[in-house]
Amino acid sequence: MTAVDSTTSLATSATPALAARAGSVGGSPVREILALTARPEVISFAGGLPAPELFDAEGVADAFAAVLRDQPSQALQYSTTEGEPGLRAALAERTEARGLATSPDDLLITTGSQQALSLLSTALLDAGDTVLVENPCYLAALQVFSFSGARIVPVPCDEDGIDPEALDILVARERPKLLYTVPTFQNPTGRTMPAARRAAVAEIAARRGLWIVEDDPYGELRFEGERVPWIASHGPAADRTVLLGSFSKVMAPGMRLGWLRAPAALRRACAVVKQSVDLHTPTVTQLAAARYLADRDLDAHVAKVGAAYGKRRDAMLAALPGALPEGSSWVRPEGGMFVWATLPDGSDATALLREVITHDVAYVPGAPFYAAEADPRTLRLCFVTQTEDEIREGLRRLGGALR
Incomplete structure (x- = not known):
C-alpha cells in the first residue's frame, strides 16, 4: 500500500459510535419550544423562567x-x-x-x-x-x-x-x-x-x-x-x-x-x-x-417577588375561562410558577401547539412530563415571566387560536 492509499484509508474510517445512553434519551421539549418561540413578538408561557425585572x-x-x-x-x-x-x-x-x-x-x-x-x-x-x-x-x-x-x-x-x-x-x-x-x-x-x-x-x-x-x-x-x-x-x-x-x-x-x-x-x-x-x-x-x-434581606426580596407572582397567577386564573375551551379544567396553585390545565376529551395539546404558535403565543404540552402513558389533553402554563397585561394578552391570543 502506498502512502497515499494509507492516508485515504485512514480518512474514510468510521468514527466510534456514541454511548448508547446518548442516543436513547431525547432532548428537552421545553428547550426546543423555547427556541421556536424566541421571536420577541411571541408571548411564551412555555418556559420556567423567573421574571428578570424582579432580580435584585x-x-x-x-x-x-x-x-x-x-x-x-x-x-x-x-x-x-x-x-x-x-x-x-x-x-x-x-x-x-x-x-x-x-x-x-x-x-x-x-x-x-x-x-x-x-x-x-x-x-x-x-x-x-x-x-x-x-x-x-x-x-x-x-x-x-x-x-x-x-x-x-x-x-x-x-x-x-x-x-x-x-x-x-x-x-x-x-x-x-x-x-x-x-x-x-x-x-x-x-x-x-x-x-x-x-x-x-x-x-x-x-x-x-x-x-x-x-x-x-x-x-x-x-x-x-x-x-x-x-x-x-x-x-x-x-x-x-x-x-x-x-x-x-x-x-x-x-x-x-x-x-x-x-x-x-x-x-x-x-x-x-x-x-x-x-x-x-x-x-x-x-x-x-x-x-x-x-x-441583604433575602426573605424580604422573596416576599416582594412572591407578591408580584401572586398577582400574575391571579391574572392568569382570571383569564383562563375565556381562553380555554368549555370543559377544560386547571389547578389553582398556592405558589410556585405553573398552572396545569386539562383540555376537553379528545383534545391533543401537542397537535394544537402548531396552530397556537402561529398566533404568537406558546405553552408546553403535558405529554413529555409523563413517564408512562401520557394524557394528551394536558398542558403547562408558566405565569411568572410576563407582566399581568402580557398574561391577559397572551391568553387572549391563546383563546383565539384554540377557537
Whole structure:
C-alpha cells in the first residue's frame, strides 16, 4: 500500500459510535419550544423562567464586587468540593429556621439543584434499578434517571399528589431504589402534597426501605396558605431523605447555585462523584451568595417577588375561562410558577401547539412530563415571566387560536 492509499484509508474510517445512553434519551421539549418561540413578538408561557425585572441585580452586583474587593485571592482560587464553609453555614441556619435541624456538614453545594439530581443518580443507581416518580413528573428528572439506565415507574397521583396506598403497593411490588418527588408547588402541576400525606410517604419509605429525593426549588414562593413541613422533617424518613434546594428561583438562575442535604454516607458519595465532574462549584459565586445573605434581606426580596407572582397567577386564573375551551379544567396553585390545565376529551395539546404558535403565543404540552402513558389533553402554563397585561394578552391570543 502506498502512502497515499494509507492516508485515504485512514480518512474514510468510521468514527466510534456514541454511548448508547446518548442516543436513547431525547432532548428537552421545553428547550426546543423555547427556541421556536424566541421571536420577541411571541408571548411564551412555555418556559420556567423567573421574571428578570424582579432580580435584585444591584444587590447581587454589590455582593460580587465586595467579594472581589475583600477576598480576591480566595474568590479566584480553587475551593473544597463540599462548598464554601460560610455559605454552608448560612444555608444550614436558614434550613434550621424552617424546622429542620441542619449543620453545615450536612450540606453539599452543587452547581444548581439539577447537578444534585445528577450526582444522586450516579451515586445511587445502577442500570436496571427502579425509580418511582410522580405522575406527571419534572421533565429534567426523567432525563437524569433515563441517562442512568434506571427503570422509571410512575406513582398514581391526584390533586394532592402521591397516593400513599398506591405508593405502598408499588414499593412492595417493584422494589425501587428511590422515590423522587417535588411535594411543594410541583413542576409541572403546581399542586402541593398535604402534611398527612408527607407523613405517610415518610412512614412507607422507612418501613419498605427506599430513598426519598425531595426536591424543593419553589417552596419559598408561597402566595397564600400555610407552609407545609418537608418530608425530611418527619422522623421515620430522617435517615433516608435527601432534600434539594436552589437559589435559582429566589436569587438568580444564572448563578447556578443549589445544594443537597443528605445522610453522611450518601453525601460523601455525592462529593466523590462531584470531584469527577467539576471539582467544586465556582468559588466566587459561592462567596457572593454568602455575602448577599449576610448583607441583604433575602426573605424580604422573596416576599416582594412572591407578591408580584401572586398577582400574575391571579391574572392568569382570571383569564383562563375565556381562553380555554368549555370543559377544560386547571389547578389553582398556592405558589410556585405553573398552572396545569386539562383540555376537553379528545383534545391533543401537542397537535394544537402548531396552530397556537402561529398566533404568537406558546405553552408546553403535558405529554413529555409523563413517564408512562401520557394524557394528551394536558398542558403547562408558566405565569411568572410576563407582566399581568402580557398574561391577559397572551391568553387572549391563546383563546383565539384554540377557537
